[in-house]
Amino acid sequence: MSLKILFFGQLTDFVKKSEINSDYYSDTRELINFLETEYPQLKNIKYSVSVNNTIVNEIYKLKENDEIALLPPFSGG
Amino acid sequence: MKELNLHRYQRQILLDKFGDETQIKLLSSKILVCGAGGLGSPALLYLAAAGVGTIGIVDFDIVDLSNLQRQIIYNNNDIGKPKAKTAVKKLKELNPEINLIEHAEAITNQNALDIISQYDLVLDGTDNFETRYLINDACVLLDKPLIYGAVLKFEGQVGVFNFKSKETEYTTNYRDLFPTPPDPKFTTSCNEAGVLGVLPGVIGTMQATEAIKLISGIGVPLSNQILTYNALENSFYKLNIKPNQNTKNEMPLSKEQFLKFDYNWFCNSTKRIDEIDIYDLNNLIKSEKLTIIDIREEGEKPDTNDFEYLKIPMSRIYEYLIDFNTTNKIILFCQTGKRSLYLTEVLKEEMPENTIYSLKGGIVDWVKHN
Numbered sequence: 260m261s262l263k264i265l266f267f268g269q270l271t272d273f274v275k276k277s278e279i280n281s282d283y284y285s286d287t288r289e290l291i292n293f294l295e296t297e298y299p300q301l302k303n304i305k306y307s308v309s310v311n312n313t314i315v316n317e318i319y320k321l322k323e324n325d326e327i328a329l330l331p332p333f334s335g336g
Numbered sequence: 337m338k339e340l341n342l343h344r345y346q347r348q349i350l351l352d353k354f355g356d357e358t359q360i361k362l363l364s365s366k367i368l369v370c371g372a373g374g375l376g377s378p379a380l381l382y383l384a385a386a387g388v389g390t391i392g393i394v395d396f397d398i399v400d401l402s403n404l405q406r407q408i409i410y411n412n413n414d415i416g417k418p419k420a421k422t423a424v425k426k427l428k429e430l431n432p433e434i435n436l437i438e439h440a441e442a443i444t445n446q447n448a449l450d451i452i453s454q455y456d457l458v459l460d461g462t463d464n465f466e467t468r469y470l471i472n473d474a475c476v477l478l479d480k481p482l483i484y485g486a487v488l489k490f491e492g493q494v495g496v497f498n499f500k501s502k503e504t505e506y507t508t509n510y511r512d513l514f515p516t517p518p519d520p521k522f523t524t525s526c527n528e529a530g531v532l533g534v535l536p537g538v539i540g541t542m543q544a545t546e547a548i549k550l551i552s553g554i555g556v557p558l559s560n561q562i563l564t565y566n567a568l569e570n571s572f573y574k575l576n577i578k579p580n581q582n583t584k585n586e587m588p589l590s591k592e593q594f595l596k597f598d599y600n601w602f603c604n605s606t607k608r609i610d611e612i613d614i615y616d617l618n619n620l621i622k623s624e625k626l627t628i629i630d631i632r633e634e635g636e637k638p639d640t641n642d643f644e645y646l647k648i649p650m651s652r653i654y655e656y657l658i659d660f661n662t663t664n665k666i667i668l669f670c671q672t673g674k675r676s677l678y679l680t681e682v683l684k685e686e687m688p689e690n691t692i693y694s695l696k697g698g699i700v701d702w703v704k705h706n
Contacts, residue, residue, distance in 0.1 A: 277566075305517070305519065313575065332518055333493070334462075334523070
């Protein structure tokens with residue numbers, strides 16, 4: 260039972276990795292609660308969430324082995 | 337049209353699916369590049385070289401020594417010179433057969449619609465969130481495709497917004513990907529965090545590639561997608577974007593609204609910490625005593641029995657405020673979260689001792705999810 264989570268941009272600075280595996284959580288909200296407890300700095304950062312390569316805007320039900328990505332905006336040009 | 341000398345473009349005309357016809361499409365196209373910096377430099381060079389017939393350049397800035405590490409259109413002799421004018425001069429030397437237009441000014445909500453409406457598509461190479469939201473909204477209003485690119489440190493993003501390709505039935509824009517800007521307290525720019533010089537080279541070149549694909553109709557564009565590139569790990573990751581209904585409430589939907597929209601406020605205000613969403617509310621209800629107030633006028637529906645709340649219409653809130661005394665967290669809600677957010681900001685000044693939140697999405701969102 261696990262999920263794969265990918266981090267982008269500044270988020271990798273807080274997590275110190277670009278990829279982790281976590282236990283299973285039933286939806287994105289629960290997963291994010293877990294991640295924000297584990298890595299409190301995530302709370303301060305805006306990011307979008309994707310499940311299996313599609314951005315999800317609301318709470319999204321997760322299945323085992325889903326791949327979740329957290330993508331922050333950046334503005335450099 | 338001037339007599340065409342297609343010999344210049346011979347190597348790309350040779351390509352399958354290209355030919356004279358596609359070259360003529362490029363020569364007839366008009367592209368606006370916003371920001372002649374790290375992303376704009378390579379994009380401009382390749383678009384001019386490829387024979388894009390009209391290229392507009394928006395930039396108010398002047399060349400600084402610290403730009404030269406990545407803004408490869410300029411050289412040491414250009415330090416102190418205006419970017420838009422200098423870039424035009426360089427591109428004329430590269431390809432005298434194309435038309436170059438200099439917009440040596442900052443793009444604002446007052447001039448954006450006039451400038452952008454003169455072009456077929458826009459390439460965003462700007463360096464701040466205010467301008468990115470502004471250009472996005474202008475492109476949505478004018479129905480112009482927008483080629484987005486952004487970089488930080490060793491990582492970049494590229495995508496195509498507001499463009500309906502053969503493969504897609506809908507269009508998306510920057511606000512579907514990032515509905516609200518990040519809190520400026522917690523963002524870092526290239527000025528602070530740095531950027532590998534070659535990285536905007538990669539991303540800006542990809543933006544130019546997408547522009548040429550859109551104009552010529554060859555290949556599959558990054559429409560409704562965002563592609564990330566990590567230079568350290570050599571990794572690419574592609575994400576699909578779907579339309580996000582909630583963003584429609586936040587963005588200007590008419591020219592009049594656009595002209596009045598305060599992008600500086602939108603990107604720098606503290607409003608996001610004044611809001612909680614329905615899930616936060618659900619957790620708060622379980623964990624502590626709250627004073628929840630419905631600020632809608634009498635008779636507005638829907639109602640809910642999920643939690644207890646007071647009914648104090650916004651129009652009469654001051655009558656109640658006088659003897660309002662609570663140490664509870666106060667949650668205000670209305671229909672969709674707009675009026676309650678406004679009132680939250682007003683009341684925070686009146687009642688600095690209290691913690692006040694607005695329910696994001698309003699009671700409509702609550703009822704939909706409970």
